[in-house]
Amino acid sequence: MDTLIQIAQIIFILSVLVILHEFGHYLPAKLFKVRVEKFYLFMDPWFSLVKKKIGDTEWGIGWLPIGGYVKLSGMMDESMDKEQMNQPAQPWEFRSKPAWQRLIIMLGGITVNILLAWFIYTTMYSTYGQKYASTELYQKNGLAFGESGLNAGFKNGDKIIAVDGKAQPKFNRMVIDLLLGDKVEIERNGQKQTLTITDEQKSKILATEGKNFITPRLTQVSIDSILKDSEAGKAGLLKGDKILTIDGKKINFFDELSESLKSKKSDSIKLSVLRNGQEVVLSTKVNKEGKIGFAPKFENTDDFIITNKMSLLEAIPAAVNESYTQFVYNIKQFKLILRPKTEAYKQVKSPIGITQRLPTEWNWEFIWGFTAMFSIGLAFMNLLPIPGLDGGHAIFTIAEMITGKTLSDKAAERVQTFGMIILLSLMALTFGKDIYEIIAKNFL
Incomplete structure (x- = not known):
């Protein structure tokens, strides 16, 4: 269906x-x-x-x-x-x-x-209004990066200030800006730095994680569910628990949780969790994939979406500007495709490929x-x-x-x-x- x-x-x-x-x-x-x-x-x-x-x-x-x-x-x-x-x-x-x-x-x-x-x-x-993901809100805690992003020189917690000297207020365009640009100005631990992304690094990003190589750095609200027959279930973790520490190391963000578990593959660890206002200490084993078997619940990213309500007179010039911007992005993406080292040409999709990426629910x-x-x-x-x-x-x-x-x-x-x-x-x-x-x- x-x-x-x-x-x-x-x-x-x-x-x-x-x-x-x-x-x-x-x-x-x-x-x-x-x-x-x-x-x-x-x-x-x-x-x-x-x-x-x-x-x-x-x-x-x-x-x-x-x-x-x-x-x-x-x-x-x-x-x-x-x-x-x-x-x-x-x-x-x-x-x-x-x-x-x-x-x-x-x-x-x-x-x-x-x-x-x-x-x-x-x-x-x-x-509906003009809707976009706010860069300021998305990176209020910094950003989290996939493996290809980390290999390109980013670190979890970085904030992106500008790409090729231009700030991007709309986070949904940040990824394409990074892939189309070369020099990225970031803020890391309160200090400004500049990274250069090579075509080879862009190729890795496109071939592996794509747009998911960069995400907001989310706080873990609680455990949403426990997988059946998992180490988490055996250890007594419950839905609604919030992990505070792993082997005494404080956990603030999900990327810290993920990194800590990966560093403890096949080891036993001690978890400190908050349950009904009380701190509970549990012991569990980490599997060889660096997981213990639960699904986390995050803060709602819908809160990061800005909606600008517009009158018809306001919408007309905004729509002209958006159409022009989209055309410019098409030109930039075509240039990216023509740079062989990025291997962006491998990501070109036919209607069959596009169909696979469409949502599974009808949304006008x-x-x-x-x-x-x-x-x-x-x-x-x-x-x-x-x-x-x-x-x-x-x-x-x-x-x-x-x-x-x-x-x-x-x-x-x-x-x-x-x-x-x-x-x-x-x-x-x-x-x-x-x-x-x-x-x-x-x-x-």
């Missing part, structure tokens, strides 16, 4: 994005009297699930959920319709229109994606927020000057407007073929990687 909800979410999100993106091409095409032969949600190699012809346009739904398309008469696109291009140009064809009209048609999808994100953020900010606030973020990502991706993408078509059209020279049909065919080979190869790699990971996780 959980998987079905995840699949339903990704299909809904992709459907909204693809339909509106393609309408961004369709509407200016109709405005400039270009014949639209097909309008498809999802791809339809060999066959389609649904199709109906209305006027000159065949409307349909393909079976392969990796995008969609509009097929314009007289345009060399992913359909690779060479026969049509060999015929004399007709007034209703894309190739017969002035370059400026063709450019508007090409950039229509990208424009709609940006406007969609702006609209969603405006609506969310004026209804999350879905619309993710749709807005994904919409900006789709706009950025389509703006890349790769043949086969909107940006590739736009580059050649702009060159034509500047030079006055048109790319020949044969050259356009070769460029489009090259672009499609690149795109299909990238899709095969990302889909193949995600499918392999699912198989390895569940069957190998």
Whole structure:
């Protein structure tokens, strides 16, 4: 059931994005009297699930959920319709229109994606409010780091002041700032220091813990549950106990508790716990994994979330700023992917991989927020000057407007073929990687 909800979410999100993106091409095409032969949600190699012809346009739904398309008469696109291009140009064809009209048609999808994100953020900010994790609140006790973070030079308790000279008030963006930046200014035991994160260290972070390599340093409120047949249960630990010391060492934060237990693997230890206002001393054994078998209860991290209630007039510029910021982050992440030593390219996900990371409960606030973020990502991706993408078509059209020279049909065919080979190869790699990971996780 959980998987079905995840699949339903990704299909809904992709459907909204693809339909509106393609309408961004369709509407200016109709405005400039270009014949639209097909309008498809999802791809339809060999066959389609649904199709109906209305006027000159065949409307349909393909079976392969990796995008969609509009097929314009007289345009060399992913359909690779060479026969049509060999015929004399007709007034209703894309190739017969002035370059400026063709450019508007090409950039229509990208424009709609940006406007969609702006609209969603405006609506969310004026209804749910603008929500973000406060860096100040998240690191009030300092931060805790996973193994990859500790290997990169961080220590539990550090506070991050700035990355490449810029402070980040939103903790949910802190991880990506660290991965995109180089020099990190921290506060450690009241002293300021600067760390440099190498591409190799970033690769370790991405390959192991990802965004979880850095978390708020949480105080342990109490023991939430005792695992069955565990050493904790044998020792007499109870739900609601709070661990005060391990072998006389005071425990304030969960990372201290975890480190103390790991240092005592396969040893016996003495625990001092607070139970109903009284201190109780217990003896227990630590297993070879450095655990005794209980689940802790932490302070509520929801208290670290800031919600800014906004009026519609306040939400509009805030949404524009968020859309712009998301676009800038897409540029930075693309640069990170192009740095081979970070191996960030290994983390690129297909819709299959994205589906695995979606929540297992239907949440409209999350879905619309993710749709807005994904919409900006789709706009950025389509703006890349790769043949086969909107940006590739736009580059050649702009060159034509500047030079006055048109790319020949044969050259356009070769460029489009090259672009499609690149795109299909990238899709095969990302889909193949995600499918392999699912198989390895569940069957190998």
